[in-house]
Amino acid sequence: MTLFADTPRWDNHGTVWGHLISDVSLEELHAGALRAGLSPRAFDLDHYDWPVDLRGRLEGAGVRMVGNRELTRILIRSGLRVPQGRRARARAERSAADAARLGLAPVPRDFIWGPRGHADPLPVLPGAFRISQDDPSRLRIQAHDGPGEAAAAALLARVDALARAAGHPFWQGQAMDAPRPS
Incomplete structure (x- = not known):
C-alpha cells in the first residue's frame, strides 16, 4: 500500500x-x-x-x-x-447524493456537503455563483453579478437551515450553480 x-x-x-x-x-x-x-x-x-x-x-x-x-x-x-469522460457524471452523482442526504432540492450543478472535495470553478455565466464554507467565519461567495449574489445568499440560507434541522451547527461544504438554459 x-x-x-x-x-x-x-x-x-x-x-x-x-x-x-x-x-x-x-x-x-x-x-x-x-x-x-x-x-x-x-x-x-x-x-x-x-x-x-x-x-x-x-x-x-x-x-x-x-x-x-x-x-x-x-x-x-x-x-x-474516474476517466475524464465520466467526471461530469460522477460529480452529478456526488451532488445528488449529498443533496439527498441534506434534503435539498433542486440539486445545484455541483454540490458538496461536508469537508472533503471541491466544487467546479465558477463559470462565466450570468447569475452563476460559487459558495464555500468550512466554518461560519470562513464563508466565501463568488458571483459575477447581483443575480448570482442573490442566488448564492438564497442557497446558503436554505442549506444552512437544512443542516441545522439535521442537528449540525451550520452547513459545511461547497456549491456551484448557475441558471439553466430555457
Whole structure:
C-alpha cells in the first residue's frame, strides 16, 4: 500500500499543482493526504491536488514520486480512476447524493456537503455563483453579478437551515450553480 504523486505541472491559483493517488483505496488516499497535511478540499473524485511547495511534506509522509504517465497507469490499475469522460457524471452523482442526504432540492450543478472535495470553478455565466464554507467565519461567495449574489445568499440560507434541522451547527461544504438554459 503506497501513495504516489506526479510532477506538478498544472498552473492555477498562483502555483503549480500535481496529483496524489492511492493504488489501493480512497480510504488509504484520505489517510495519507491527512498525514501529508493536504486540505480535505483538495480531493477531486479519485485524487488530491497538491501544490509544488508541499513536495517535501509528501516525501516525508512516504509518498513515492513517479512520472505523470506512470501515475495514470497506477490509477487505472487500481480501479479507482474516474476517466475524464465520466467526471461530469460522477460529480452529478456526488451532488445528488449529498443533496439527498441534506434534503435539498433542486440539486445545484455541483454540490458538496461536508469537508472533503471541491466544487467546479465558477463559470462565466450570468447569475452563476460559487459558495464555500468550512466554518461560519470562513464563508466565501463568488458571483459575477447581483443575480448570482442573490442566488448564492438564497442557497446558503436554505442549506444552512437544512443542516441545522439535521442537528449540525451550520452547513459545511461547497456549491456551484448557475441558471439553466430555457
